[in-house]
Amino acid sequence: xxxxxxxxxxxxxxxxxxxxxxxxxxxxxxxxxxxxxxxxxxxxxxxxxxxxxxxxxxxxxxxxxxxxxxxxxxxxxxxxxxxxxxxxxxxxxxxxxxxxxxxxxxxxxxxxxxxxxxxxxxxxxxxxxxxxxxxxxxxxxxxxxxxxxxxxxxxxxxxxxxxxxxxxxxxxxxxxxxxxxxxxxxxxxxxxxxxxxxxxxxxxxxxxxxxxxxxxxxxxxxxxxxxxxxxxxxxxxxxxxxxxxxxxxxxxxxxxxxxxxxxxxxxxxxxxxxxxxxxxxxxxxxxxxxxxxxxxxxxxxxxxxxxxxxxxxxxxxxxxxxxxxxxxxxxxxxxxxxxxxxxxxxxxxxxxxxxxxxxxxxxxxxxxxx
Numbered sequence: 001x002x003x004x005x006x007x008x009x010x011x012x013x014x015x016x017x018x019x020x021x022x023x024x025x026x027x028x029x030x031x032x033x034x035x036x037x038x039x040x041x042x043x044x045x046x047x048x049x050x051x052x053x054x055x056x057x058x059x060x061x062x063x064x065x066x067x068x069x070x071x072x073x074x075x076x077x078x079x080x081x082x083x084x085x086x087x088x089x090x091x092x093x094x095x096x097x098x099x100x101x102x103x104x105x106x107x108x109x110x111x112x113x114x115x116x117x118x119x120x121x122x123x124x125x126x127x128x129x130x131x132x133x134x135x136x137x138x139x140x141x142x143x144x145x146x147x148x149x150x151x152x153x154x155x156x157x158x159x160x161x162x163x164x165x166x167x168x169x170x171x172x173x174x175x176x177x178x179x180x181x182x183x184x185x186x187x188x189x190x191x192x193x194x195x196x197x198x199x200x201x202x203x204x205x206x207x208x209x210x211x212x213x214x215x216x217x218x219x220x221x222x223x224x225x226x227x228x229x230x231x232x233x234x235x236x237x238x239x240x241x242x243x244x245x246x247x248x249x250x251x252x253x254x255x256x257x258x259x260x261x262x263x264x265x266x267x268x269x270x271x272x273x274x275x276x277x278x279x280x281x282x283x284x285x286x287x288x289x290x291x292x293x294x295x296x297x298x299x300x301x302x303x304x305x306x307x308x309x310x311x312x313x314x315x316x317x318x319x320x321x322x323x324x325x326x327x328x329x330x331x332x333x334x335x336x337x338x339x340x341x342x343x344x345x346x347x348x349x350x351x352x353x354x355x356x357x358x359x360x361x362x363x364x365x366x367x368x369x370x
Contacts, residue, residue, distance in 0.1 A: 023052050023059075024304060024336065030062055032270060036232045039069030057087035064096055073100045091122030095129060107137055124150060128163050135167035143167050158187045162194050174201035185214070190221050231265045238264060239274050251282050262291075269299035277308065285315055296325065303333030310342060319346060330362075337366040 030045035046063035053059050064079030077100055080093040087093075098113030110133055117126035127146050135143040144167065150160040165180035181198035184191060195218035202211035242257035255278050261271035276291035292309040299305065306329035313322035323346055329339035340363040347356035 023049060023056075024333075026052070027058070027062070028302075028304065030066070033236070034062070034065060034069070036229055036236060037069065038233065038236060039066050041236070042066035043070060055086060057083045057090055060086065061090065061092055061096075064093065068096060068100065073103070076100065089116075089120040091117045091120040091126065094120055095122060095126060098126075098129065102133055107133065124154075124157070124160070128160055131160075131167065132163055135163075135170055140167065140171050156187070158184050158191075162191070165194070166197055169197050169201050174205050177201050178205065189217075190225075192218065192222055192225060195221060232268070234264050235261045235268050235271050239271065242274065242278065246278060246281070251278065254278050255282065267298060269295045269302060269305065272298060273302070273305045273308070276305075276312075280308075280312065285312055288312055289316060300328070301332045303329045303336045303339070306332060307336065307339045307342070310339065314342070314346065319350075322346065335366060337363050340366065 026045050026049040030042050030049065033039070033042035033045060043063065043066040046059060046066055049056075049059040050063055060079045061083040064076045064083065067073075067076035067079060077097060080096045080100075083090050083093040094113050094117035098110045098117065101107075101110035101113060111130065114126050114130035114133065118130070127150060131143040131146040134140070134146070144164065147160050147164040147167065150157055151164065154160075161180050162184045165177040165184060168174070168177035168180070178198065178201050181194055181201065184194040185198055188194065195214055199211050199215035199218055202208075202214060238257050238261035242254040242261070245251075245257060246254035255275065258271065258275040258278050261268065262275055265271060272291050272295035276288045276295060279285070279288035279291060289309070289312040292305060292312060295305045296302070296309050306325050310322045310325035310329065313319075313325060323343065326339040326343050326346075329336060330343070340359045344356045344359035344363060347353070347359060
């Protein structure tokens with residue numbers, strides 16, 4: 001089953017969902033499914049996205065990530081290669097292929113792909129991954145050279161510092177690993193792998209009291225992270241149920257499920273946005289606007305929620321606020337056409353012809369296809 005993909009997004013006035021908004025909705029929901037490791041859900045969403053946009057490298061790439069999460073590595077590799085056919089040098093796909101090769105024990109192939117990703121522009125991420133591989137296969141000096149070089153260029157790079165600490169720990173050098181891991185934990189107190197590795201190294205070097213405290217922190221943060229993911233999964237299935245109820249014509253039942261999702265996780269902008277879209281569909285625009293304003297507060301960078309909030313502000317006669325939300329939407333996603341369309345209409349109605357023409361031109365540019 002797939003997460004509700006389009007209902008919470010801004011519809012075209014008086015019409016059905018434009019294909020570009022449907023695709024963006026799918027991409028948003030699919031990425032959310034990836035974040036909570038609902039890989040089967042993500043696979044279904046991105047298969048739909050690929051059907052909508054078969055020439056988009058990003059749809060194939062995200063489908064590959066979902067397949068990789070399901071351990072379907074052959075299918076994942078096929079999608080990574082399709083991405084590379086559409087966009088040669090796609091660094092994420094090169095990294096994905098390298099990770100698959102590393103996981104299957106083909107270290108030479110993995111090294112080649114990591115180096116190709118570095119050449120393609122994914123320098124820091126690919127260099128860290130290559131260093132991790134080299135440390136695993138006993139080429140410690142090369143691994144440390146890469147990581148110390150990254151840290152020299154950016155001493156606040158916690159990811160490279162963690163990899164350096166991990167490389168040393170895996171090679172039995174806990175005394176050398178501890179200072180690096182301590183600095184990672186100081187910068188990122190909730191980084192679970194760093195807490196675990198630091199606790200282990202402290203224990204192995206006889207620092208029992210500090211080890212006990214760090215491992216207690218590790219257990220606490222791990223527990224809290226599990227609870228967070230569980231809440232997100234509950235929200236996911238409640239919104240799926242709400243979507244199914246709405247599709248069956250039971251809008252009141254759908255709204256009740258969406259409200260349950262907002263109670264399950266009051267910090268979920270996704271649940272608030274979905275509730276707002278259902279309320280709007282039911283003609284309850286004032287309640288819908290309240291939900292969408294809350295969703296925008298929780299996630300100020302969600303361009304589609306900002307756009308739908310702006311649309312409802314227009315209907316409420318709150319034009320200056322609507323313009324503010326729509327302008328924020330254009331900044332949050334420079335490739336989203338809908339807010340430009342709404343702004344063009346509002347500016348024209350206000351007699352601001354130059355601004356209206358600018359927004360109209362942006363809308364035409366973003367919806368034109370070669």
